Amino acid sequence: MSRVEFILNEKKVEFEGDLNKRLLDVLRDDFGLFGSKEGCGEGECGACAILFNDEIVNSCLLPMANVVNQRVMTIEGFSTTKKYKAIEQSFMDHGAVQCGYCTPGMIIATESLLNKNAKPTEEEIKDGLAGNLCRCTGYNMIIDAIIAVSRREDDLW
Amino acid sequence: MVILPKDYKHTLDALQDEKLTIIAGGTDVMVKNRNWSGLIPRVEGNSINIFQLNELSYIREDESGLHIGAGTKLEELLNSPLIFEPLKAAVREMASPAIRHVGTIGGNVGNASPAGDTLPILYVYDTVIVLESVEGIREISIFEFITGPGKTTRKSNEIIKEIILKNIDYTGFYYEKVGGRRSDAISKLSFVGLYNADEKGTIKDVRIAFGAVYKTIVRNHELERQLLQSLNSEKSMEDIIDEYSQLIQPIDDQRSNANYRKNCSLSLLKSFIQMAGGN
Numbered sequence A: 001m002s003r004v005e006f007i008l009n010e011k012k013v014e015f016e017g018d019l020n021k022r023l024l025d026v027l028r029d030d031f032g033l034f035g036s037k038e039g040c041g042e043g044e045c046g047a048c049a050i051l052f053n054d055e056i057v058n059s060c061l062l063p064m065a066n067v068v069n070q071r072v073m074t075i076e077g078f079s080t081t082k083k084y085k086a087i088e089q090s091f092m093d094h095g096a097v098q099c100g101y102c103t104p105g106m107i108i109a110t111e112s113l114l115n116k117n118a119k120p121t122e123e124e125i126k127d128g129l130a131g132n133l134c135r136c137t138g139y140n141m142i143i144d145a146i147i148a149v150s151r152r153e154d155d156l157w
Numbered sequence B: 001m002v003i004l005p006k007d008y009k010h011t012l013d014a015l016q017d018e019k020l021t022i023i024a025g026g027t028d029v030m031v032k033n034r035n036w037s038g039l040i041p042r043v044e045g046n047s048i049n050i051f052q053l054n055e056l057s058y059i060r061e062d063e064s065g066l067h068i069g070a071g072t073k074l075e076e077l078l079n080s081p082l083i084f085e086p087l088k089a090a091v092r093e094m095a096s097p098a099i100r101h102v103g104t105i106g107g108n109v110g111n112a113s114p115a116g117d118t119l120p121i122l123y124v125y126d127t128v129i130v131l132e133s134v135e136g137i138r139e140i141s142i143f144e145f146i147t148g149p150g151k152t153t154r155k156s157n158e159i160i161k162e163i164i165l166k167n168i169d170y171t172g173f174y175y176e177k178v179g180g181r182r183s184d185a186i187s188k189l190s191f192v193g194l195y196n197a198d199e200k201g202t203i204k205d206v207r208i209a210f211g212a213v214y215k216t217i218v219r220n221h222e223l224e225r226q227l228l229q230s231l232n233s234e235k236s237m238e239d240i241i242d243e244y245s246q247l248i249q250p251i252d253d254q255r256s257n258a259n260y261r262k263n264c265s266l267s268l269l270k271s272f273i274q275m276a277g278g279n
Ligand SMILES: Cc1cc2nc3c(=O)[nH]c(=O)nc-3n(C[C@H](O)[C@H](O)[C@H](O)COP(=O)(O)OP(=O)(O)OC[C@H]3O[C@@H](n4cnc5c(N)ncnc54)[C@H](O)[C@@H]3O)c2cc1C
Pocket: A042, A043, A044, B021, B022, B023, B024, B025, B026, B027, B028, B029, B030, B031, B050, B070, B071, B074, B093, B094, B095, B096, B099, B102, B103, B104, B105, B106, B107, B108, B109, B110, B111, B115, B116, B117, B118, B154, B158, B159, B160, B161, B184, B185, B186, B187
């Protein structure tokens, strides 16, 4: 057992337990944050994606030791931001959400991509979403939503 | 128990005291030791987590070659102007952004999978693996370091400190990864070929490696010497392709089958030979 700290959704928090525990389990079981989903549990589907120091990472593969003193932002934390609102609206406008299971991960992937590349091409968007599976939309609507939000006038990114 | 080392020296001391599972990004270790949701992954024995050791994260160049700290993340390789284009070509097609943000080059080497995508590139660059323990530093060629799937000659008190790629000149390179889809797919097989031609078009050097078609990466210096001669004398390549065919001994698994792997590898070899001006 170890007691460590990390930054969760911009607040310093404590974790006590085995440092090989997966961040995903800590988010869901210890902090009651259910936005990050378990899909494959092997890093292939992206349903558990979170922002780790502003970059997309799969929380199902991240041991707590990697998280000590680092910044984690889940979809819950991100949903209070202006950028989130813009992505959400664009996803709604383009029908990019159907069952919704992949959506938190897709939005995290969008934010991670736009942080590095504010005006991505369609190819770059596909690369940015390479680790996020969606079984409903066929991806085109998600790609359209990301193109639209990245072409806004107000330069959020 | 998981040891979170204060610094690099503490890591070496801890490795001396007991046999530990080293965890860097964890993208291989966490999948291999997967448990039910909510339960702790079944990592053997105690672990030491080196992910946050800044001392292992660097890329620098000197006369001896390109030094990459074992803790350097895959995504950092893509962002560095020092990294050779063939290595970038391989890393670009690895996994996904989410995995590349945490997975390390030391982990790809330490995992020693025949399908590890940086490995064929490291083989053609005559890479040296630098290991360190409290007893000192040991340098070993990657050819001797990796002995089979998941098997290396690392001693339990040693850590992979860095890898050194020789600085080699090339005028042409060909890299192809064959996977089930364009990204986030483990290789069915992969191929890399490099050649260096002078102004007159004479080939001075040629290097070839295959991934995921044998217990280890396939690279053969003798065949490369023969290929070099044939390329410069316009001899037929058939014998050489036959010889490579003997070395390529793939398996059937969930990703592909031996027959496909072999035929596809030989086709890529032929494409590369044509690209280098052979027939
Ligand atoms: C969804 C998914 C997709 C993937 N796609 C690819 C792909 O396309 N191509 C590919 O090659 N791989 C792929 N991988 C595998 C993995 O991401 C890579 O092998 C990565 O480089 C491992 O790095 P890591 O730091 O996460 O390793 P870890 O899991 O931390 O470690 C891997 C092994 O290396 C050892 N190790 C790590 N660092 C050191 C060190 N400094 N000294 C000694 N031993 C050490 C560990 O003990 C362990 O045995 C994929 C994995 C996942 C989950």
